[in-house]
Amino acid sequence: MEMTMFIPLLLMICSFSTAQLQEEPDNKTIPHGKQTESRGGEPANASDHQPAYPQDIHAVLREMSALLAEQRVEMNHLKRDNEAQAAKLEGQTTVVDNLKQEISQLQRDNEAQKATLMTEVDNLKQQLQAKQVAFSASLLASGKGHLGPFNTHTPLVFRRVVTNIGNAYNPNTGFFIAPVRGAYHFEFSIGAEGNNSHSSGAWLVKNGENIFIAWENQSNGYGSSANGATLLLEVGDVVFLRQYKNTRIYDDGNHLSTFSGHLLFTM
Ligand SMILES: *[C@@H]1O[C@H](CO)[C@@H](O)[C@H](O)[C@H]1NC(C)=O
Ligand SMILES: *[C@@H]1O[C@H](CO)[C@@H](O)[C@H](O)[C@H]1NC(C)=O
Ligand SMILES: *[C@@H]1O[C@H](CO)[C@@H](O)[C@H](O)[C@H]1NC(C)=O
Ligand SMILES: *[C@@H]1O[C@H](CO)[C@@H](O)[C@H](O)[C@H]1NC(C)=O
Numbered sequence: 001m002e003m004t005m006f007i008p009l010l011l012m013i014c015s016f017s018t019a020q021l022q023e024e025p026d027n028k029t030i031p032h033g034k035q036t037e038s039r040g041g042e043p044a045n046a047s048d049h050q051p052a053y054p055q056d057i058h059a060v061l062r063e064m065s066a067l068l069a070e071q072r073v074e075m076n077h078l079k080r081d082n083e084a085q086a087a088k089l090e091g092q093t094t095v096v097d098n099l100k101q102e103i104s105q106l107q108r109d110n111e112a113q114k115a116t117l118m119t120e121v122d123n124l125k126q127q128l129q130a131k132q133v134a135f136s137a138s139l140l141a142s143g144k145g146h147l148g149p150f151n152t153h154t155p156l157v158f159r160r161v162v163t164n165i166g167n168a169y170n171p172n173t174g175f176f177i178a179p180v181r182g183a184y185h186f187e188f189s190i191g192a193e194g195n196n197s198h199s200s201g202a203w204l205v206k207n208g209e210n211i212f213i214a215w216e217n218q219s220n221g222y223g224s225s226a227n228g229a230t231l232l233l234e235v236g237d238v239v240f241l242r243q244y245k246n247t248r249i250y251d252d253g254n255h256l257s258t259f260s261g262h263l264l265f266t267m
Helices: 002-026 054-130
Strands: 134-138 145-147 160-165 182-193 200-206 209-216 222-233 238-243 249-251 258-266
Touching (some): 200 249
Antiparallel strands (some): 145 249, 200 238
16 A cells, blocks of 8 residues: 555656756756746646756655655554454454354254243143043943843943043943043943843953942843942053943943043042
8 A cells, every 4th residue: 555655656756856857958948939938837748848946846855755754654544543443343253253153052042942842832732632531431332232141240342432532431342541640530320121030230340450339130120220439540550341240231222321431630
């Protein structure tokens, strides 16, 4: 920067010096026809070869030198300013870079938090769905008739499903399987048609263990016995009804024989 300014100034000084050297052998005589106008004025035209006095040239040189010195000082100021600006800019660039890094870190954090939240929401959804458990079914899919007598205790399959929220009851096996740990309430009703040889009865069974029974012994007419129980079940515990051996169980379109259950609360 300094050099590019300096060179034109140097060229100007050289051209004045040359002009002076060329004028001097002429002993300050003026070329033809240009004497009056050019005196005391600055040379307007290189081709005119107007003379310049040495004192004028020295004054011009001094002026130029002063100007040059001034320019140099100014240049140094500019240089320092420039350096300061560059340093400042560098500092700002660093700040911007830091901010960029912070922003991408925040974005990454945000993504991670989002993923965690989605997982939690999914878990809550599953828990909520697991907490919605209720079913009701009656014995015969259609029509009317008896089951039994059988010579052993036999699981009952309630085939006509009225409600099965959570699908914990299986109408093909007659098994209710607990989806979550909690307290469950079950109710059951066993239909009977009076018979002197056969009572009607069934056990509520949890994992093979008889809990409560519903039982009826009448010689004629229709009736039903009922019972119910609240059970604490672990996940996967199995609850079903087991027909007592040598009994007859009756059902028809009025649905005397039924099995119902629901989750009271998780634990
Ligand atoms: C310069 O001019 C003076 C006076 O006019 C004259 O005497 C002298 O010879 C001149 N010198 C030259 C080198 O022309
Ligand atoms: C400079 O020279 C040109 C050509 O000789 C001339 O036409 C012009 O008038 C001159 N300029 C001045 C300011 O004397
Ligand atoms: C009692 O049960 C037996 C065996 O199922 C059956 O043969 C008989 O008809 C029944 N008696 C009456 C009165 O329903
Ligand atoms: C039902 O009760 C009567 C009267 O007590 C009794 O004689 C009969 O043996 C009982 N029947 C069954 C199947 O338990």
